[in-house]
Amino acid sequence: xxxxxxxxxxxxxxxxxxxxxxxxxxxxxxxxxxxxxxxxxxxxxxxxxxxxxxxxxxxxxxxxxxxxxxxxxxxxxxxxxxxxxxxxxxxxxxxxxxxxxxxxxxxxxxxxxxxxxxxxxxxxxxxxxxxxxxxxxxxxxxxxxxxxxxxxxxxxxxxxxxxxxxxxxxxxxxxxxxxxxxxxxxxxxxxxxxxxxxxxxxxxxxxxxxxxxxxxxxxxxxxxxxxxxxxxxxxxxxxxxxxxxxxxxxxxxxxxxxxxxxxxxxxxxxxxxxxxxxxxxxxxxxxxxx
Amino acid sequence: xxxxxxxxxxxxxxxxxxxxxxxxxxxxxxxxxxxxxxxxxxxxxxxxxxxxxxxxxxxxxxxxxxxxxxxxxxxxxxxxxxxxxxxxxxxxxxxxxxxxxxxxxxxxxxxxxxxxxxxxxxxxxxxxxxxxxxxxxxxxxxxxxxxxxxxxxxxxxxxxxxxxxxxxxxxxxxxxxxxxxxxxxxxxxxxxxxxxxxxxxxxxxxxxxxxxxxxxxxxxxxxxxxxxxxxxxxxxxxxxxxxxxxxxxxxxxxxxxxxxxxxxxxxxxxxxxxx
Amino acid sequence: xxxxxxxxxxxxxxxxxxxxxxxxxxxxxxxxxxxxxxxxxxxxxxxxxxxxxxxxxxxxxxxxxxxxxxxxxxxxxxxxxxxxxxxxxxxxxxxxxxxxxxxxxxxxxxxxxxxxxxxxxxxxxxxxxxxxxxxxxxxxxxxxxxxxxxxxxxxxxxxxxxxxxxxxxxxxxxxxxxxxxxxxxxxxxxxxxxxxxxxxxxxxxxxxxxxxxxxxxxxxxxxxxxxxxxxxxxxxxxxxxxxxxxxxxxxxxxxxxxxxxxxxxxxxxxxxxxxxxxxxxxxxxxxxxxxxxxxxxxxxxxxxxxxxxxxxxxxxxxxxxxxxxxxxxxxxxxxxxxxxxxxxxxxxxxxxxxxxxxxxxxxxxxxxxxxxxxxxxxxxxxxxxxxxxxxxxxxxxxxxxxxxxxxxxxxxxxxxxxxxx
Numbered sequence: 001x002x003x004x005x006x007x008x009x010x011x012x013x014x015x016x017x018x019x020x021x022x023x024x025x026x027x028x029x030x031x032x033x034x035x036x037x038x039x040x041x042x043x044x045x046x047x048x049x050x051x052x053x054x055x056x057x058x059x060x061x062x063x064x065x066x067x068x069x070x071x072x073x074x075x076x077x078x079x080x081x082x083x084x085x086x087x088x089x090x091x092x093x094x095x096x097x098x099x100x101x102x103x104x105x106x107x108x109x110x111x112x113x114x115x116x117x118x119x120x121x122x123x124x125x126x127x128x129x130x131x132x133x134x135x136x137x138x139x140x141x142x143x144x145x146x147x148x149x150x151x152x153x154x155x156x157x158x159x160x161x162x163x164x165x166x167x168x169x170x171x172x173x174x175x176x177x178x179x180x181x182x183x184x185x186x187x188x189x190x191x192x193x194x195x196x197x198x199x200x201x202x203x204x205x206x207x208x209x210x211x212x213x214x215x216x217x218x219x220x221x222x223x224x225x226x227x228x229x230x231x232x233x234x235x236x237x238x239x240x241x242x243x244x245x246x247x248x249x250x251x252x253x254x255x256x257x258x259x260x261x262x263x264x265x266x267x268x269x270x271x272x273x274x275x276x277x278x279x280x281x282x283x284x285x286x287x288x289x290x
Numbered sequence: 291x292x293x294x295x296x297x298x299x300x301x302x303x304x305x306x307x308x309x310x311x312x313x314x315x316x317x318x319x320x321x322x323x324x325x326x327x328x329x330x331x332x333x334x335x336x337x338x339x340x341x342x343x344x345x346x347x348x349x350x351x352x353x354x355x356x357x358x359x360x361x362x363x364x365x366x367x368x369x370x371x372x373x374x375x376x377x378x379x380x381x382x383x384x385x386x387x388x389x390x391x392x393x394x395x396x397x398x399x400x401x402x403x404x405x406x407x408x409x410x411x412x413x414x415x416x417x418x419x420x421x422x423x424x425x426x427x428x429x430x431x432x433x434x435x436x437x438x439x440x441x442x443x444x445x446x447x448x449x450x451x452x453x454x455x456x457x458x459x460x461x462x463x464x465x466x467x468x469x470x471x472x473x474x475x476x477x478x479x480x481x482x483x484x485x486x487x488x489x490x491x492x493x494x495x496x497x498x499x500x501x502x503x504x505x506x507x508x509x510x511x512x513x514x515x516x517x518x519x520x521x522x523x524x525x526x527x528x529x530x531x532x533x534x535x536x537x538x539x540x541x542x543x544x545x546x547x548x549x550x551x552x553x554x555x556x557x558x559x560x561x562x563x564x565x
Numbered sequence: 566x567x568x569x570x571x572x573x574x575x576x577x578x579x580x581x582x583x584x585x586x587x588x589x590x591x592x593x594x595x596x597x598x599x600x601x602x603x604x605x606x607x608x609x610x611x612x613x614x615x616x617x618x619x620x621x622x623x624x625x626x627x628x629x630x631x632x633x634x635x636x637x638x639x640x641x642x643x644x645x646x647x648x649x650x651x652x653x654x655x656x657x658x659x660x661x662x663x664x665x666x667x668x669x670x671x672x673x674x675x676x677x678x679x680x681x682x683x684x685x686x687x688x689x690x691x692x693x694x695x696x697x698x699x700x701x702x703x704x705x706x707x708x709x710x711x712x713x714x715x716x717x718x719x720x721x722x723x724x725x726x727x728x729x730x731x732x733x734x735x736x737x738x739x740x741x742x743x744x745x746x747x748x749x750x751x752x753x754x755x756x757x758x759x760x761x762x763x764x765x766x767x768x769x770x771x772x773x774x775x776x777x778x779x780x781x782x783x784x785x786x787x788x789x790x791x792x793x794x795x796x797x798x799x800x801x802x803x804x805x806x807x808x809x810x811x812x813x814x815x816x817x818x819x820x821x822x823x824x825x826x827x828x829x830x831x832x833x834x835x836x837x838x839x840x841x842x843x844x845x846x847x848x849x850x851x852x853x854x855x856x857x858x859x860x861x862x863x864x865x866x867x868x869x870x871x872x873x874x875x876x877x878x879x880x881x882x883x884x885x886x887x888x889x890x891x892x893x894x895x896x897x898x899x900x901x902x903x904x905x906x907x908x909x910x911x912x913x914x915x916x917x918x919x920x921x922x923x924x925x926x927x928x929x930x931x932x933x934x935x936x937x938x939x940x941x942x943x944x945x946x947x948x949x950x951x952x953x954x955x956x957x958x959x960x961x962x963x964x965x966x967x968x969x970x971x972x973x974x975x976x977x978x979x980x981x982x983x984x985x986x
Contacts, residue, residue, distance in 0.1 A: 007389050007390055007391045008391045008392050009391075010385070010389055010391065010468050011385045011389040011390075011391025011392075011393075011394060012385075012391060012393075014381040014382055014384055014385035014389065014472070015381070015382040015385050015397060016381075017377065017378040017381060017382070018378045018379060018381070018382040018401075018438060018443070019382075021374075021378055021434075021437045021438040022401070022404060022438045025416065025434060025435045025437070025438060026404050026407065026412070026435075026438055027404075028415075028419065029411075029412045029415035029416045029419060030407060030411065030412060030415075032415035032418075032419075033411045033412060033414075033415050036414075036415070042665075042669075042945075043414065043644050043645070043647075043648045044644065044647060044648055044665075044666065044669035044671055045668070045669045057985070092306065097302065097303065097306060098303065099303060099306050099307065099310065102310060103306065103310055105551075106310045106313050106314045107313065108547075109314075109317070109544070109547070110316075110317070111493065112493050112540070112543040112544070112547055113497075113536075113540055113543070114496070114497035114499065114515045114539065115497060115499065116499060116515055116518070116519055116536075117320075117536040117539060117540060120522075120532050120533075120536060121316055121319075121320050121533070121536060122316065123760070123761055124319075124323065124529050124532075124533070125316060125319065127821075127822075128817065128819070128822060129822045129825065129826070130331070130332050130333070130336075130822075130825065132319060132336075132338075135336045146758070146817040148760050148819075149758040149759075149760055149817040149818075149819055150817060164313070164316065172486065173445075176482075176486070180452065210448075211448075214444065214448070218405075218441065218444075221405055221406050224406075225406075225408050225409075227408075227410070228499070232761070233760075233761070234759065234760060235759045235760065235761065235762070235763055236759070237758060237759025237760065237763070237764075237956070237959070238758045238759055238760075238817070238959060238963070239758070239759070239956045239957070239959040239960035239963070239964075240759075240956040240960075246408055246410060249408065249410055249411075250410050251952070253410065253414070254410075254640070254641040254644075255640065255641070255948055255949075255952070256948055256949045257644060257665065258985065259414060261985075262410075263411060266408050266410060266411035267411070269408055270406055270407055270408065270411070273406040274403060274406055277402070277406060332825045332828070332829070333829070334829055334831070354611075413645075414645065414648075417645050417649065418648070418649060421649035421650075421651065426649065426651050427651070500638075503634070503638055503642060504638075504641065504642050504645050507602075507632060507646070507651065507653070508632055509631075509632045509633065519635050519638075520606045520610070520633055520634070520635050521606070521607070522606060522607065522635055522761075523606050523607015523608055523609065523610070524604060524605055524606050524607055524608075524609045524610070524635075524636045524840075525607065525608065525609060525838070525840045525841065525844075526607060526608060526821065526824055526841070526844055527761055527762075527821050528607060528608075
């Protein structure tokens with residue numbers, strides 16, 4: 001592009017600091033973890049090489065499948081809702097409403113709270129006997145609901161807490177994207193007589209596509225990695241009906257000390273996430289790059 | 291036509307206000323709970339407002355634990371994470387955005403893949419690694435693994451891509467090296483993106499739980515998220531105490547966010563460069 | 566202007582860095598430090614910290630440095646530290662978890678050191694003390710025994726016209742129903758659904774009822790499940806009937822709610838460990854008694870855990886240092902009456918006979934229950950078996966699963982788990 005400058009050299013030079021940290025603290029332990037997955041190891045004793053046996057056992061492990069399903073359930077519920085919520089919030093914060101600044105703060109602030117804070121807070125709100133939510137619906141004559149103890153509701157309750165916690169993040173990304181859309185486009189549309197809905201669906205969303213795709217990919221990755229809030233709020237219960245795959249991986253590794261098996265499961269999960277993300281990116285991402 | 295749009299506007303504002311109040315409510319409830327004594331929290335007769343608002347929980351939190359020390363630890367490690375992240379993410383984001391170099395796509399995908407790794411996989415190998423470096427129970431152990439923040443790269447890359455090539459070309463024609471251009475032309479323009487990445491990286495490190503827990507042994511060196519987790523009793527939950535710990539843990543983040551918010555707005559307002 | 570701010574920030578950070586670096590350097594002169602980790606948080610933590618403080622106050626030559634880790638994460642951290650050689654001088658460890666560390670030589674065999682330091686071995690109650698022996702060697706010293714017991718709300722019993730504490734399962738059920746009819750309060754308070762805490766009470770009672778009938782949970786060699794028989798059937802049936810048939814226990818009851826219901830006087834019979842005593846005692850106008858679990862299904866037997874103190878094995882460990890650690894252990898176990906305030910049963914005979922202990926309400930009764938305490942089977946697979954059975958039992962009880970089907974499922978799962986260890 002620029003005569004005389006060495007693109008290749010510069011490209012790699014600029015990437016070097018990141019690569020150093022990345023290789024040291026992510027790649028190396030990642031490969032180390034992969035190696036562990038071929039062994040039977042309980043951390044304290046010596047490793048015993050068992051080849052692909054861990055992976056074989058995973059395929060006949062019922063708990064693996066149910067945990068994976070719970071994670072997928074979570075992804076399917078939270079991804080679309082969080083995208084839509086984030087988008088609506090972004091619309092509000094980029095509108096002309098006098099409340100837009102307040103809205104931006106209120107919607108984003110939950111994101112700064114840590115998982116423990118959010119989870120204990122919502123576990124408290126959802127508490128069946130003394131929590132405020134059941135008190136409120138009780139005022140309308142509805143019987144107390146086991147938000148976290150009834151298998152019908154448990155996953156949804158955790159999802160609601162997640163919406164409150166992280167929708168603000170999507171809002172920030174999308175509102176940044178919306179703000180980058182030139183106001184001239186909207187002005188000329190208004191002159192042409194377009195109403196608000198048409199503006200949103202014909203202009204905002206199409207032009208926001210790269211951001212939406214980015215949010216989608218990030219959201220799916222994050223949702224597949226769900227662990228903390230489910231673990232704290234329901235302990236994976238009731239009777240294991242909300243146990244996510246990461247919780248199973250965590251328990252297998254850190255409570256039962258079957259490190260090899262745990263590592264093997266994490267790699268399968270990693271693989272799944274990668275495939276999903278690649279498929280997404282190829283089908284959605286490339287088109288919007290033009 | 292004017293009246294209906296005015297009523298529509300008022301209705302819109304009212305609805306939005308209600309939504310915002312509901313959205314903000316959990317936080318209010320957290321504070322209220324922290325101001326009650328436990329007997330008022332777990333009780334048959336529900337009280338919304340604290341009947342005798344008391345600071346006992348906060349006093350207990352401060353006197354029986356090293357909560358101030360923990361906040362200091364968190365502030366330090368998060369600040370270090372934040373600075374190092376920008377230092378490390380910005381150059382590679384620039385490379386992805388502006389430099390066509392061999393292997394760029396593969397590298398980009400490798401970075402992306404890094405985001406998909408469930409952290410639980412890394413904990414034991416990382417722990418053993420840090421142990422071999424002699425860094426267990428050292429502050430650096432807390433923030434070093436958090437420095438590589440792939441999402442920071444995305445955000446900055448997106449932003450850098452929006453900066454017109456014309457600016458760089460002008461600098462090159464003036465004889466500046468790529469390095470100089472990066473520092474003196476590109477970076478100053480990145481304020482908006484920086485603010486976002488800084489906040490994300492700070493929050494990420496502050497809220498980290500499992501890793502600091504495993505890697506720090508002395509209670510003195512705990513970060514605040516690890517410290518307040520110990521408010522959860524071995525055999526029973528004391529909601530009021532836990533809520534007070536949660537409130538305390540949030541305050542510095544709150545302040546940090548409010549401070550940086552202004553920078554974001556200023557940065558966004560200043561962005562007049564449109565393609 | 567921005568560059569100056571950045572510079573100031575960097576300098577501030579560098580100063581902080583040096584501050585933290587200084588904090589790491591410890592003073593060499595002064596008392597000898599014994600470091601240790603414990604898992605007591607919340608109410609338990611307060612009582613335990615009091616003992617540590619008392620030690621530090623009364624000793625000038627040795628000081629204890631305690632770091633607490635929440636129970637959920639404690640063993641993760643401990644294991645990682647042991648693997649890397651970073652463990653502290655002394656650790657708290659559940660008796661059931663000792664087996665995770667003994668075979669790999671992570672814990673110090675104490676016998677020689679105990680002899681060399683005239684450790685008061687004979688002052689310990691035999692059962693918990695011997696439970697810390699593996700292959701004939703002593704690997705830990707028991708701090709306490711904490712069995713499941715029954716708490717009874719005397720006011721509710723009086724209101725329902727019940728004069729005696731039920732001793733058989735039929736009596737228990739009948740009394741539970743009576744309480745509910747006469748007072749509208751919960752009859753039998755047993756948590757059966759996982760929320761913030763797992764509903765272990767259900768598993769513990771299932772376990773206890775099997776032993777009360779003379780059965781065992783696993784076979785003698787711990788290689789297979791042993792509850793898929795008439796003992797397991799009767800035990801599970803009783804627990805399920807409480808919820809489904811007699812409705813003395815609501816479904817969806819979690820640990821915290823179960824505790825709070827009894828605490829607020831809304832339940833007649835409550836089952837939990839001795840550790841709940843401390844919290845319940847603090848509740849004014851709660852008129853209750855706490856007794857060992859009656860032999861509802863036969864002879865008295867109740868699930869019991871035990872906290873022990875152990876010493877991680879380190880290369881070239883200094884016998885003088887071990888002596889210091891044993892001094893600390895001696896003190897902590899010797900002040901069992903302070904720990905008993907949390908509800909736990911001390912393991913030293915001298916403490917059990919002391920006035921201070923006898924003055925604490927109910928505690929004498931607990932000490933007796935230690936005689937009928939049943940420890941979990943010593944197998945490395947126990948954590949996983951316990952956690953998985955908990956899920957299955959919850960499901961069976963709350964969803965009215967046919968008993969035989971539930972037992973078959975549990976047996977198959979348990980056997981599968983054991984095979985992976």
